[in-house]
Structure formats: structure tokens, C-alpha cells
Amino acid sequence: MNEVREAVDWAAFPDMRGHFGPYGGRFVAETLMGALDELQAVYEKYMQDPEFLAELDTDLKQFVGRPSPLYHAERLSRELGGAQVYLKREDLDHTGAHKVNNTIGQALLAQRLGKTRIIAETGAGQHGVATATVAARLGLECVVYMGAEDIQRQSPNVYRMRLLGADVVAVKSGSRTLKDALNEAMRDWVTNVDNTFYIIGTVAGPHPYPAMVRDFQSVIGREARAQHLEMTGRLPDALVACVGGGSNAIGLFHPFLGDPSVEMIGVEAGGEGIATGRHSAPLCAGQPGVLHGNRTYLMEDEDGQIVATHSISAGLDYPGVGPEHAWLKDLGRATYVSVTDEQALRAFHRMTRTEGIIPALETSHAIAHVIDIAPRMRPDQSLIINLSGRGDKDLNTVAALEGMEL
Amino acid sequence: MSRIVGRFEETRASGRAALIPYVTAGDPAPEVTVPLLHDLVAAGADLLELGVPFSDPMADGPVIQLACERALAHGTRLRDVLEMVREFRRTDTDTPVVLMGYLNPVERMGHEVFVTAAAEVGVDGVLMVDLPPEESGDLSGLLEQAGLDPIFLVAPTTSEFRLRHVAAAARGFIYYVSLKGVTGSQNLDPAALGARLGAIRAISDLPLGVGFGIRDAATAAAVAQVADAVVVGSAIVRLAEQHPEAPERFRTAAAEVVREMRTAMDASRTAAPAAV
Numbered sequence: 001m002n003e004v005r006e007a008v009d010w011a012a013f014p015d016m017r018g019h020f021g022p023y024g025g026r027f028v029a030e031t032l033m034g035a036l037d038e039l040q041a042v043y044e045k046y047m048q049d050p051e052f053l054a055e056l057d058t059d060l061k062q063f064v065g066r067p068s069p070l071y072h073a074e075r076l077s078r079e080l081g082g083a084q085v086y087l088k089r090e091d092l093d094h095t096g097a098h099k100v101n102n103t104i105g106q107a108l109l110a111q112r113l114g115k116t117r118i119i120a121e122t123g124a125g126q127h128g129v130a131t132a133t134v135a136a137r138l139g140l141e142c143v144v145y146m147g148a149e150d151i152q153r154q155s156p157n158v159y160r161m162r163l164l165g166a167d168v169v170a171v172k173s174g175s176r177t178l179k180d181a182l183n184e185a186m187r188d189w190v191t192n193v194d195n196t197f198y199i200i201g202t203v204a205g206p207h208p209y210p211a212m213v214r215d216f217q218s219v220i221g222r223e224a225r226a227q228h229l230e231m232t233g234r235l236p237d238a239l240v241a242c243v244g245g246g247s248n249a250i251g252l253f254h255p256f257l258g259d260p261s262v263e264m265i266g267v268e269a270g271g272e273g274i275a276t277g278r279h280s281a282p283l284c285a286g287q288p289g290v291l292h293g294n295r296t297y298l299m300e301d302e303d304g305q306i307v308a309t310h311s312i313s314a315g316l317d318y319p320g321v322g323p324e325h326a327w328l329k330d331l332g333r334a335t336y337v338s339v340t341d342e343q344a345l346r347a348f349h350r351m352t353r354t355e356g357i358i359p360a361l362e363t364s365h366a367i368a369h370v371i372d373i374a375p376r377m378r379p380d381q382s383l384i385i386n387l388s389g390r391g392d393k394d395l396n397t398v399a400a401l402e403g404m405e406l
Numbered sequence: 407m408s409r410i411v412g413r414f415e416e417t418r419a420s421g422r423a424a425l426i427p428y429v430t431a432g433d434p435a436p437e438v439t440v441p442l443l444h445d446l447v448a449a450g451a452d453l454l455e456l457g458v459p460f461s462d463p464m465a466d467g468p469v470i471q472l473a474c475e476r477a478l479a480h481g482t483r484l485r486d487v488l489e490m491v492r493e494f495r496r497t498d499t500d501t502p503v504v505l506m507g508y509l510n511p512v513e514r515m516g517h518e519v520f521v522t523a524a525a526e527v528g529v530d531g532v533l534m535v536d537l538p539p540e541e542s543g544d545l546s547g548l549l550e551q552a553g554l555d556p557i558f559l560v561a562p563t564t565s566e567f568r569l570r571h572v573a574a575a576a577r578g579f580i581y582y583v584s585l586k587g588v589t590g591s592q593n594l595d596p597a598a599l600g601a602r603l604g605a606i607r608a609i610s611d612l613p614l615g616v617g618f619g620i621r622d623a624a625t626a627a628a629v630a631q632v633a634d635a636v637v638v639g640s641a642i643v644r645l646a647e648q649h650p651e652a653p654e655r656f657r658t659a660a661a662e663v664v665r666e667m668r669t670a671m672d673a674s675r676t677a678a679p680a681a682v
Contacts, residue, residue, distance in 0.1 A: 025540075026541065030564060031465075031561035033538055035563065183463075304510040304511035304515070307461075
């Protein structure tokens with residue numbers, strides 16, 4: 001395995017056309033190809049532009065609150081009796097999740113392209129809130145597409161988006177969740193491509209989105225790497241992050257790809273259990289196909305129709321995954337596991353009671369896996385969990401499961 | 407010569423634009439599709455576009471989304487669609503059939519298996535909405551080897567640079583998406599259309615079909631004056647929605663729409679060409 005880890009020039013991917021090995025690419029209707037070419041050109045230009053990068057850096061410091069802390073969860077580590085657990089505190093980012101790292105960057109690109117209208121899809125509402133936030137700050141019109149079912153289970157975030165001036169559109173087609181919101185955002189974009197910038201919230205979609213979102217989120221891993229080195233004098237043994245589309249995971253993993261000793265583990269939503277079929281774990285239980293502009297692992301039936309997914313967390317309830325994760329899985333550079341709704345819920349409570357940090361249900365999947373593996377590691381080893389978001393938005397869901405109404 | 411090329415030679419020779427109705431296979435029920443295709447031909451269709459239902463039709467408006475949902479609710483799969491073409495070909499060996507849909511069902515079946523089966527049952531062209539020429543090398547090559555035409559879209563947003571690329575990859579005809587939007591939108595601008603088609607003709611000799619905003623006979627007639635073919639989808643498919651319990655009434659109504667368009671298109675070509 002270390003041979004693969006040392007042989008690949010990770011910075012060379014994706015290729016010019018957005019391919020990560022057999023994955024990624026640009027599978028969209030012709031109407032959008034011009035806009036994607038334009039976006040790729042502007043993204044490549046400004047990622048080399050010192051002035052743009054300085055502005056991004058200032059925004060990340062002053063508006064988002066970066067760098068986010070790397071926190072040694074000593075009590076949890078002691079209880080688990082194994083590896084030292086560190087939390088990369090993306091829950092402390094403005095708006096409460098890592099999503100804003102990316103929306104800040106894309107909104108600055110939208111400004112440079114002269115676009116006056118922003119659209120986005122959202123599942124848990126975290127990306128929608130992060131988009132509405134930057135749109136409010138820059139005075140841009142904002143429309144957020146959200147599955148009708150997700151609007152029900154994430155109502156606090158819906159209200160936040162509306163307070164921020166966004167038009168939240170309930171998507172009632174298909175399974176009424178994140179994938180359908182993405183379909184509807186694509187339809188909007190194809191119709192309003194002249195004045196509209198589509199801020200995709202994850203490392204999926206047509207090229208250049210998977211690469212661009214990764215680059216904006218990689219600030220997480222760059223900071224975590226430097227912070228861990230400073231705190232312990234060494235690199236962590238493992239990185240653990242939840243994976244829906246996979247933006248928080250790739251953000252943490254990417255800057256460590258060239259460190260062969262660092263294990264990377266992505267945790268998918270096992271829902272009611274992989275065997276039941278009611279889950280959202282394409283890397284664990286799906287196969288490669290083409291959806292939403294890229295080739296990647298998907299949850300589909302024998303005819304290639306996308307099947308309904310299930311997860312307690314709206315943000316992981318998606319039948320695809322970013323193409324770079326698909327590639328890292330095939331190469332064996334990262335491994336992907338799943339955690340059930342029930343395990344995630346137990347981890348949610350444990351983190352809250354043990355460390356005084358209420359994590360998002362998405363993040364709780366990563367925590368659940370660490371609760372499982374940390375005891376089998378030595379106390380002189382360490383791992384970093386990407387604490388990708390805070391759990392305030394999930395209080396209604398958790399309370400309802402316990403028979404309470406807030 | 408492919409059936410598609412042959413058919414365009416005929417329509418060009420007779421000085422008329424081809425009419426290409428689109429229906430979603432299996433909508434409103436699988437047993438309706440083959441008789442419906444025959445009805446459409448009898449009413450004046452020159453080519454047929456048969457939609458392969460997909461769970462996530464991203465480039466389609468609500469009318470065709472719902473058609474996909476109805477067809478999938480009846481369990482219409484890609485292999486069923488191929489069988490429908492086989493059935494259609496038993497009595498019609500002249501009318502070209504183009505399969506239109508999204509890539510994933512074809513990916514799942516496997517490119518080679520799909521192309522072999524499509525050629526065997528009598529499919530003439532394949533248009534995958536989410537497969538631009540850049541990503542189509544493998545499938546296009548197999549289609550051409552099997553004598554099938556890979557059909558590609560050109561949009562109002564397609565640059566001249568890209569247009570050359572698409573034209574080089576396309577066979578049969580070029581499908582010009584007449585507007586920025588999803589299928590069934592209603593803001594086609596005939597004036598802009600004529601100029602745009604002229605620009606495409608400067609680069610490609612392929613016949614030009616126009617679709618995505620043809621809502622009635624008058625629009626079809628206007629487009630027929632500047633295009634080689636008129637593609638009409640949502641205006642027919644929405645009739646299936648209106649007759650959920652009466653498939654024979656849907657067939658009658660769909661044929662009536664095609665007949666009206668045919669009449670209006672032929673009249674507009676006979677009359678002195680108006681500025682459109």
C-alpha cells in the first residue's frame with residue numbers, strides 16, 4: 001500500500017478534464033458546458049492570483065473566524081483508553097459548519113464573473129445557510145433548493161436562510177431530498193445561466209466543482225496538519241470524517257495525501273444497516289455510474305435508476321459521493337466504512353456529555369467510528385476527527401426520537 | 407446509409423421539414439407505447455424519439471419528469487424500451503427511431519451490451535442528454551461501428567470552438583436546443599433561431615433539428631421555415647398527464663397534435679418563406 005501512497009503525484013489530479021482515474025469528468029447537458037468552461041478558466045486564474053488569495057484569506061480570518069482550533073478531547077480519549085482524539089473544530093466556523101469555507105470562495109469567484117444571482121442546493125441546510133450568508137454579505141440575490149422532506153426535518157436552518165434573505169424553494173419531485181434539490185438547481189442553472197452562479201456545496205458535480213470545492217475546503221487539512229505538528233511534534237496516525245458528498249472529508253484528507261503514514265477513514269451513513277438497503281453508503285455498498293455531472297459510486301438498481309437513500313442526517317442522505325473519494329477508495333489510499341443511525345445517535349450523546357460539544361448528526365457518524373477504533377489503538381497514537389458541524393440544527397430531530405417536542 | 411440520413415434526404419428532396427415527436431417509453435403504461443408510435447407515424451411523424459425513463463432527468467421540465475415517474479412506476483427498464491423498438495420494427499422498417507435519455511442506465515447495462523442490443527432491435531440513433539462529446543469517445547465509437555448515429559445537442563450557449571467539436575462528433579443530425587432551459591419551457595425566440603442556425607450551417611452539413619420549446623402548431627410552422635426538423639416533446643407528453651385512465655384518448659390526442667403540426671409546417675414551407 002505504501003508503494004501506491006508514495007508513487008502517486010496527488011497534486012496532478014484531477015486531469016485537465018476533471019478525471020480522477022476513471023471517475024469525475026463532466027457529464028451535463030450541452031447548455032451548461034460553456035458555463036463550466038468559463039468557471040474553470042476563472043477558477044484556475046484566480047487560484048494563482050495573489051490578490052484574490054489575499055482577499056480569501058482575510059475573509060476566512062475575519063468573517064469565518066479561521067483558523068479553527070484543533071482541540072485535544074482529553075476526557076473522551078481517557079474514557080476510550082486508546083488513541084488520543086483530536087477534534088478539528090469546524091463547528092466553530094461562522095454559520096456552524098465547514099460549508100462556509102467553500103461558499104466564501106465561490107462567491108468571490110461569482111463576483112469576479114459579474115454574476116448577480118446565486119443558487120444552491122442543500123440537504124441539512126448547512127450549505128444553504130452558508131450560501132445565504134455570503135450572498136447577504138455581498139448583496140447578491142440567492143435561491144436555495146431544498147427537498148420538501150428535508151425542509152421538514154431541518155426547519156431551524158430553513159428559517160435562518162429566510163432571515164438572511166434567501167428564497168428557499170421546496171423541491172417536491174422524486175424522493176424530495178438532497179439529490180432532487182440538486183436536480184432542481186441544475187434546471188434553474190440551465191435556464192438562468194447568463195446571470196446565475198451555482199454554488200455547489202460538495203466535492204461532486206461536473207468538473208471543476210470537485211476540484212474547486214476541495215481546494216477551498218483544504219484549508220481544514222492544512223491547518224490541522226500544522227496544528228497537530230505544533231501540539232505533538234508529529235503527524236496524526238489517522239484522520240476520520242463523515243462522508244455524504246464528501247467535502248469535509250476531502251478538506252481534511254487532501255493535505256495529508258503525501259504523508260504515507262497517515263490513515264484516512266471516511267464514514268458513510270449506514271442508516272438502518274447496510275443489509276436492510278435503507279442507507280446512504282455508495283462507497284460501501286454501491287457501484288460506479290454517472291449522476292449529477294460526474295462518474296462515481298452510486299446507489300442504483302439493476303437498471304441504473306437511482307434508488308431512495310436513508311439516513312438520520314439529511315446532510316448524508318445522498319446516493320452519490322465525490323469522485324475523488326471513489327478514486328481514493330479504489331487505490332486503497334483511504335478506506336470507507338459505515339455507521340448506523342443508532343450508533344451515530346449514541347455518539348452524538350456521548351460527545352455532548354463527555355466534551356461539552358454538541359455535534360451535528362452528520363459529524364456524529366465520524367465520532368461513532370472513532371469510539372469504535374480508538375480503544376484498539378495505543379495511547380501514544382493520535383487521530384483527528386473533523387468536527388464538521390454543530391448540532392443545534394438537529395435538536396428537533398433528536399428530541400423527536402426521544403418522544404419530546406421542542 | 408443510415409435510416410436517419412436516408413430520411414433527411416427524402417424530406418429535403420420534397421422540400422419539407424421533418425417532424426420528430428418525442429414520447430417517454432412506458433408512459434402512461436408500457437403497452438401503450440408501440441401502438442402510439444405507429445399512430446404518430448400515421449399522423450405525419452418522419453422520425454421518432456423514444457425517451458428512456460430515468461429517475462433523475464436533470465435537463466427535463468416537470469412534464470417529462472412526471473412521464474419518467476409514471477413509466478418507472480410501471481417498471482419500464484432500458485431492456486423493455488429496446489423490446490418496444492423490436493416490436494415497432496415488426497411492422498415499420500422505414501421510420502428512424504432515436505433513443506433519448508440519460509447515461510446511467512446505459513452505463514449499468516454496459517456500453518457494448520447496449521449497443522449490440524440497440525442495433526439488433528432496430529434503433530437508428532442514440533442521444534444521451536448528459537453525455538457531451540468530450541466524454542463520449544467510447545460509446546460513440548461503438549455506436550458508429552454498429553451503424554448507429556450518435557446524436558449530440560448544440561445549445562444557444564455553445565461557443566464556435568465547441569460547435570466545431572460537437573459537429574465533428576455528431577452523426578445523423580444535430581439537435582439544436584432552442585432555448586436556455588429545460589424541456590417544455592415556453593420562451594422560444596424564432597428570430598434569434600434563424601441567425602443561430604445559419605451559424606451552425608456554416609460549420610456543419612448535418613441536418614438541424616430544433617427542439618425544447620415547440621409548444622404548438624404555430625411555433626412548429628415558424629421553426630419549420632428555418633430548420634430541417636422540428637422536435638416536439640412536452641406538448642405531446644403533457645397529453646398523457648391529461649388522460650391518466652384513458653390511454654386510447656391519449657393516443658388520439660397525441661396523433662391529433664402531430665397532424666396539426668404536420669399540416670401547419672407543410673403549409674408554411676409551401677408559402678413564401680417569411681422572415682423568422
